[in-house]
Amino acid sequence: MKHEKKESLYFNSEMSWLAFNERVYAASQNALYPILERTRFLGIAANNLDEFYMVRLGRLYKTHQLKQNRKSVDGLAMDQLMPIVKNRAMEQIAHHVQQWRSLRKELGTHSVNIISPKELSEEDKKWLEDYFIKNIFPVLTPMAIDPAHPVPQIPSRGISMVVQLQDKDQMSPVYAFIPLPMGLDRFIQLHGEEDRYIFIEQVITLFLHKLFSNHIILAQGLFRLIRNAEMSLQYSTSDFRMDFEEALAQRLNGEVVQLAVNARMPEHLRLYVTEQFDVNPNDMLVIDGVLGINDVQQLVSICGKKELLFPDFIPRTPQRIRNNNDDIFEAVKIKDIVVHHPYESFEVILMFLKQAAKDKNVISIKQTLYRTGDNSPVVAALIDAAKAGKSVTALVEIRARFDEEANIKWTKDLEQAGVHVIYGIVGLKTHAKLCLIVRKEAGGLKTYTHFGTGNYNAKTARVYTDLSLLTADPKLCYEAACIFNYMTGYSRIDKFDDVGVAPFTLRANLLELIENEIKFAKNGMPAVVWAKMNSLTDPTLIDALYKASNAGVKIFLIVRGMCCLRPGIPKFSENISVKSIVGRFLEHARIFCFGNGDLLPSTTAKVFISSADWMPRNLDTRLELMVNISNQTVHQQILQQIMFANLNDTANSWKLMPDGTYTPLFRELDDFDAHQFFIHNTSLSGSGMGPYPVTPNLISFERES
Structure with a gap:
């Protein structure tokens, strides 16, 4: 094979990722999709872009700072790649803001109205004032900035407000930050029979004077920052989980890789914010619209109009399992089954684990866990199995990005129930999806195995297309057992047949x-x-x-x-x-x-x-x-x-x-x-x-x- 320049045979991975996100964004423009689904796709595209800044662009920043000007597979040096990637990412942000304006108008034609403060009636304002006092005021924490009050820890991806104040008794102005608590909904539904919503930051702005009763508000503005999520994990102790908890704490102080401010923020406040967070003013994004477009997905969950969503469907249970009275072991014993999610229910995999937890003939369960989600029924089944006296082993990959805290919590819950927990393998991230169940049957022990392409996460299994292979094939089960022995001990991985x-x-x-x-x-x-x-x-x-x-x-x-x-x-x-x-x-x-x-x-x-x-x-x-x-x-x-x-x-x-x-x-x-x-x-x-x-x-x- 000959070609003039080998680099021309490859696309750049960062640019290819951004092209993928443009396809996700395009779904928000697809007129064949219901309007709330298009809103969801816009939120997904914006959320994807946040993670791009936190992970991929964050990694490029770090490489660039270390002056590691190595070339990417397509031949671009780091100082060439950085401006190209940043410009394309910023173009996407601009498109997201513009598309939200378009969707907002179209939502109005379906009687879902996102209103601005100037559209509020006097009755609306009175209702909102009462709502603010009862539901927002108690959780807001204005943070003064002075020698006794250093710059507060502003969370990544959260909306914050900066305020310039004048004390009646002092000459010099002072400043304060107000982070919006992440637990509050971004949209507030107004009273009345109509579907009317307003952004929470607009409500806070309306009643900002109630937070600073002794001051004159000179200027204000909204900003949102994104921090580098890349972590440097040092294996400094004998406790892998402790090392990782320390690394997670460091992420909270990661460098800012994106600072977005709303266009109405005065220039002097913009400069003040960049100085406080050590951001180059050239890297600041001025957004003429809503900050944090990813939050528009919340509208999908709070709006009750099902006619504006994809029609519901009920995931199936494979008929062969039903024919065997929902006995997974009996169905799989006949021959292998592949369960196609989300069209076929993830409940089948939960049935597999729940049945094993209750079955007196099951003596052992081994399980990998990567992304399990909140209130995981998989983890609950493993805990039940351990409490029932089964030998349960769980390899919990605590390095699954953005699920680290949840996974650390699960390791503690599992250990308390008597599960033997492994936190991962040093030097390798365990991404394999594997479950092994050993059962006493006539003629001896029989092993059942689940191999998956997706995570043991009941929530994402409703929207991710994945395959779950359930098998009692002796060769596959033997090789799965060997893999678990490698993960838990010092066994070697040889070349397997299957x-x-x-x-x-x-x-x-x-x-x-x-x-x-x-x-x-x-x-x-x-x-x-x-x-x-x-x-x-x-x-x-x-x-x-x-x-x-x-x-x-x-x-x-x-x-x-x-x-x-x-x-x-x-x-x-x-x-x-x-x-x-x-x-x-x-x-x-x-x-x-x-x-x-x-x-x-x-x-x-x-x-x-x-x-x-x-x-x-x-x-x-x-x-x-x-x-x-x-x-x-x-x-x-x-x-x-x-x-x-x-x-x-x-x-x-x-x-x-x-x-x-x-x-x-x-x-x-x-x-x-x-x-x-x-x-x-x-x-x-x-x-x-x-x-x-x-x-x-x-x-x-x-x-x-």
């Missing part, structure tokens, strides 16, 4: 599978790769796909987020097609399919599900799993139902072009919607004796390929 494990064998497994397709192509046989993932940034795997394309392998990739591979380069990647699906549900499952000498779909194809994206971090610094699907019914469901539908989807799909832009495939009339297909069609592996679902044909897929 499970690839990062960072030990998974990358090599993938390279071997791609190389096999190259050999088939060179021998004149069909050679095909279908792969679905969240991100593709690993240069080694990208180069392997380029090599495969050049050899004639047909490659179809569904990459929801970042993709550094450049498709469609003549004589180099012309056999590679990439698309992204962004719609009602967040595509999260990782599925890898290889033709194995035949056209796809085929009963002889090699099919895998995985917890890992094709990124250096997943393959080199995380414990990840890739599971071979050998059961023919599950194999058929994943290949001919799930992958077919995703490849056929046009309603939610964007095609990646050689120049890095994404072109929408939807045309509004005859689009095939994979999300709607799965809502209305039952799964194959869990269908019991019922009819198999109809699989969409390849017309759309062939047209776009």
Whole structure:
């Protein structure tokens, strides 16, 4: 393979991430979506951008400060990349502010009115004054700034107010900060029968004088800062959890990577805020609109108009489980089941754990936990199992970003119940989704295993598309047990027959599978790769796909987020097609399919599900799993139902072009919607004796390929 400049073969990962967020933002403009769902998508895009500043841009800041001017995979040096990334991110913020104005007007046409202070009647003001005194005033804490009162700790992503005051008895003005408590709702619903809402900061501004009764308010303004969330973890003690709690405390004082102020703030107050938080004035964003657009998602939850949301649907329980009186062990003993979330209920996985906790024949449960959410029913089931006398082991990955505090809490609750808790593996983040249950049955012990592509989180499982494989296959269960022995002790990870494990064998497994397709192509046989993932940034795997394309392998990739591979380069990647699906549900499952000498779909194809994206971090610094699907019914469901539908989807799909832009495939009339297909069609592996679902044909897929 020859090319003038190798760097031109890769897209920059930061810019690719921002392009993904633009696709999320575009969903807020989709006229086919209900208005509150479009509002939700705007909030998601804004929240994503916050995390981009906190993590990805924060990492770039730190690298730049350390004068590590190394080049990214596309050849850009840090001092070249920083202004490009920041400018594109700021463009997105401006678009979000403008889109909120548009959505606000459209919400008004549906009798959901976001009003301004000047629209308040005298009756409204009296009602709000009473509301302010009772519900807001008690939790506000004005913080004076003087030698006795240093600059307070302002939380990241919170809205704050800066006020300049004049004491009647003193000549010099003084300053104060008022952080808005994070626990308060951003919207206040006004009295009356109509749906009318006002932002809480506007209410505080109306009655600000009640906080400073002895002062004259000279000037005021709103600001919002975002801090670098990257942490430096030092293993300084023998207690991993204690080390991490200390690192979390340091995050509260992370450097400011974004300072946004409202346009009405006077210039001298802007300079005062930048000085107090050591921000370069050139890095300050002046927002002519609402700060913290991500909070508009709150409107979705407090507005009761269901007709402005996607129609509800009830997640199914696989019929084979129902046929066995909801006995998970009996259903799985017959043959493997793959549960397709959110179309099939996450309650199935909870049933698996709850049944194990109560079953007198279950003697052992081993579980990984990455993101579990608040009030986790998974954790509750493990606690119940331990209290019932089971041997319960939980590997809680406390380094799951932004879930660290919740995970630390769970470790304490689990330990108190008698669960053997492991906080993670030094040097590796445990991202694998694995549960192992050992049960006494006739003839001896029998093991049941759950492999997942998503987290053990009941809340996100309602909107993330993921796969849960439930199996009693002896080989898979044995290899899962070996992996747990590595996590809890000093066992080695060898090359397994059916499970690839990062960072030990998974990358090599993938390279071997791609190389096999190259050999088939060179021998004149069909050679095909279908792969679905969240991100593709690993240069080694990208180069392997380029090599495969050049050899004639047909490659179809569904990459929801970042993709550094450049498709469609003549004589180099012309056999590679990439698309992204962004719609009602967040595509999260990782599925890898290889033709194995035949056209796809085929009963002889090699099919895998995985917890890992094709990124250096997943393959080199995380414990990840890739599971071979050998059961023919599950194999058929994943290949001919799930992958077919995703490849056929046009309603939610964007095609990646050689120049890095994404072109929408939807045309509004005859689009095939994979999300709607799965809502209305039952799964194959869990269908019991019922009819198999109809699989969409390849017309759309062939047209776009």
